[in-house]
Amino acid sequence: MPRALLILLLLLTSGVLAAEPLYPALSAAAAHRLRQELWQTPPSKKRVALLLALSQDLIAKYQRLGTPLDSALIYRQQAQTLSQQLRDVEGQIRSSYTLGNFWLGLGKTAEGKKLLLQGLTSSTQFHYARLEADGWYYLSETYTLSATDFPKRIASLERAMALYQTLNDGERAAYTLKTIADLHLQQGKDGLARAELLQVLARYHAIGYRRLHYTYDLLSVTSGNLGDYKEAFRYGQAAIESALASRDTTDLNLFYCRMGSLYRVLNQFPDALSYYNNVLLRAEKARDASSVNDALILITEVLIAQHQPQRALSLAQEKLRQYPLKDPFRIDSLNLLARGYLANHQLGPAELCNSQLINALESNRKLISRRGLLLTAFMRAANIALINRQYDKARICLGKAAAQKGETYSSTTERMLLLLFKVDSSQGNYVAAIRHQQRYQQLRDSVFNEKRSKQLAGLQVLYDMKEKEHAMALLTKQNQVQQANLRQREWQRNTSLAGVFMLAVVLGLGYNRYRLKQRSNRLLESQRQEIAAQNQTLEKVLTEKSGLLEEKEWMLKEIHHRVKNNLQIIGSLLRSQSIYMQDGEARAAVRESRNRVHSMALIHQKLYQSNRLAGVPMAAYIQEIVDHLLASFNCQESVQTHLAVAPLEMDVTLAVPLGLILNEAITNALKYAFPAGQAGNLYVGLEAPQAHCYQLTVRDDGVGFAPEFEPTQSRTLGLSLIQGLSKQIGGRLLVEGTSGVHIRLEFDQTELVAHA
Structure with missing residues (x-):
């Protein structure tokens, strides 16, 4: 087939x-x-x-x-x-x-x-x-679609549905019933499946569920199987419209194929081709080679049925070049080309492609599931051999085709009997030929009558649909003409009334305009004098305000300058004091205090030097803190620094605690991470992943914390300062010390305002 x-x-x-x-x-x-x-x-x-x-x-x-x-x-x-x-x-x-x-x-x-x-x-x-309901649903997926597993699969789904109903989860209960209906459809129980799907549709409508296209699609399939083509077309179109309306177009190609196939069964080739082309366009847009190939198979079949085999072959060759399949065996490509070559009576290329297809399917165990395609390839090989008058080869190919299991379609048996009749007739086996011809004719009559009955019913539906569309178009046209006539008469009447009204309005406006102009002239003169006086007053106020602003900025700069000087004096005093200290720990404590004072002094220095008094430039500020601490601990040669600081400006109320946190984190790293002058790397980063949200990172690749050290339980001054300042600005602090020490602080402006 x-x-x-x-x-x-x-x-x-x-x-x-x-x-x-x-x-x-x-x-x-x-x-x-x-x-x-x-x-x-x-x-x-x-x-x-x-x-x-x-x-x-x-x-x-x-x-x-x-x-x-x-x-x-x-x-x-x-x-x-x-x-x-x-x-x-x-x-x-x-x-x-x-x-x-x-x-x-x-x-x-x-x-x-x-x-x-x-x-x-x-x-x-x-x-x-709920978890039990989900479990029964998931368990149903473990069963196959075989006759023995169908009852088990349905039983699991029924238990899931009962639990969803107990939980008043109407959406999941309806979904599970739809899955059961789908399984009944797989079993050929179309009437039962349709009744269940109508229940599903009613339940979905009751809860206002909008993704109805999958239910509509299944109803279209069951209606088609039952010969109710009117409902099949109606539900198929509803599935497409629902998918587009809900923007859930994942399976839109499937819905298009369903509609195209309904038209194909009824030999309405142009309509079928229209839907198949929609599938091809979507597949090309998505660059989905597999979907392109599936659409090509359907399109070329329609073109061949329309006696356009050359167009079918050209289209297949062109699209296979543009969208090559990721298939090392080229199974689908060979099948498509062999079909196209045979339709164009190019027996040599057709036989070559078909032989390669058979070899690939027979030699690769991974392709055992493609026996249906292998049967098709043997049937095609028999047909080619028959045309070439290679009757023995044709009989062998037909025997291999008959040996394939799982192919039960009557059309396949029908074609096989016809080919056997031709082979027996050509070889003079007239008794066998007559027997095959009789069986072929019986099967053909049965299939033909059933197919013709469905086609007639479908064509009647199409005829009714066309008549209805024509009648609706005629009524729409008549209604449009009547509406146009009514609109024209209304327009004429309204135009006359509007003309009279406008004339009265113009006369009234003309007189009113004259009176208003006189009064306006008087008002304008008085307003002009008043505005002139106000302008003079405003100029004086603006001049005074400008002077006050300049004085305020000067005073703020002077304050920052003096605060910076005072902090530097404090630092100098601490430095002088440390010279006379003999205790190493005391000197280290004084040095750390001096570094803290220096980090605060830097902020006021930056504000004094900057033209903007509202924010501290953090990149330059952090660079100077790092350089100062490296020099303070004499680590410029042994410790390599890596800064990743975004070009941010921060308010002084946020910059001061950040500077102190940085000072403590870097001081701890330089004191403890690299013992005995060990070389290492220090990473400092400040970024803003989102608006008003910041992340500060200080990380080293040193020795890390001792195994028994717990940062959250530590009572050291440095970590206590870091934790206290982090809470002050409403930040989220994370300290890790497995491979080096990693300190990460996340904070934002809104948290700072809340804590202020």
Whole structure:
């Protein structure tokens, strides 16, 4: 059977299992917001939930769209570890579900089922009804679509639906019922599936749920299977409109294909081609080579049916060059080209492509699931051999085609019987030929009658739809003419009334204008004199204000200058005092105090030297603090500094505590991180990831804290100052000391205002 016909039958008879996830996938913006929130969330149950949400979203997108798994397993492992530390049973259950779905996505059903059962058992034991409902739903995914597993799969879904109903979760209960209806559709129970889907639609309408396109699509499939083409077309169009209205276009290509296939079955080739071309355009826009290839298969089949084989082959060759498939075996490309060459009676290239296709399918065990395509290739090989009068080869190819399992479509048997009839007739096996001809005719009559009955019903629906559209267009045109006549008469009447009204208005305005002009002239003269007097007063006030502002700026600069001088005097006094000290610890304490005074003096120096008194330039300020402390500890040669400071200006009320925090952090690093003159690196950074939000980082690659040292319990003056100043500005402080010491302080202007 040609793959296009196989795709066509699948589109008309299969559901959309897993097309819509149980929990909708996150948009790119929503996922980014969750990652940002995760970065700011400390260890807690909320952080566990964020990690699992990100992990599950990546797994769902991988299962549905084939996108990379990225950090899905890392997020899940962090959630598992943290939930165990917090004794968060709910988080541990969700972690089991997430890892189970991860293994299911990779095709490791046994490992996935084991973890899902663990989570389901725990959710039942601890009475987490929602988690138990989710567990039964996830467990249903572990069963195959075989006849033996169908009841188990449906039973799991029914238990999940019952729990969702108990929780009054109408959306999840309706979704689960839709999944059950999809399975009944897979079993061929179209009537039951349709009744369940109508219940789903009613439930969704009752709760105001808007993403109805997946339900509409399944109703379109069941209606088509039942021969109700009117409803099939109606629901198919509704699925497309709902997807576009809700901007959930993930499966829009599938909906277009469904509609195109309905028209294709009814031999309405132009309409079918219109929908297939929509699929091709979307696939090209997305640079999705696989979707381009699937659209090409359907489009070329329609073109061949319209007796345009050369156009079909040219289109296939052009698009395969533009969008090559990432397939080392070139299976789909070879199948498409072989079909196109054969339709154009180019037997040599057709036979070559088809032979390569057969060799690839037979020699690679990974492609065992493509037996349907192998059957198609053997049938095509038999047809080519028959045309070339290679009857023995044709019979061998037909025997190999018949040996393939799992192909039950009657059209395949019909074509095989026809080819066998031709081979037997050509070789003089007339008895066998007559037998094959009789079986072929019987099967053809049966299929033809059924197909013709459906086509007639479908054509009647199309005719009714066209008539209805024509009648609506005629009524619309008549209504437009009537509306135009009414608008013209109303316009004429309104124009006459407006003319009379406007004449009266103009006369009244003319007289009023004359009176107003006289009064305005008098008012303008008095206002002009008043404005002149006010201008003189304003000029005097502005002159005085300008002088006051200049005096204020001078005084502020003078204050900063004097404060800087006083602080420098204090520093000089401390330095002089340290000369006469014999105790090393006392001298070190005085030196550190002198450095603190110096960091505050620098701020006032910067404000005195700057033309702006509102803010301290932090880049130059931090550079000078680092240089001064390196010189103070005589570490210029041994310690390499790395500064990454954004060009920021900060208010003095924020710059002073920051300078002291920097002074203490760098002092601790220079004193303890590099013992005995050890060489090392010191990193200082200040950035603003968001407006009014800042992050200060001081990090070294030195010896770090001692194993028994706990920063939060320390009572040293330096760390106490850092912690106290951090609280003063409303900041969030993090101190780590495993590989060197890493101090990170996050703060913002709003927090500072709140603490002020």
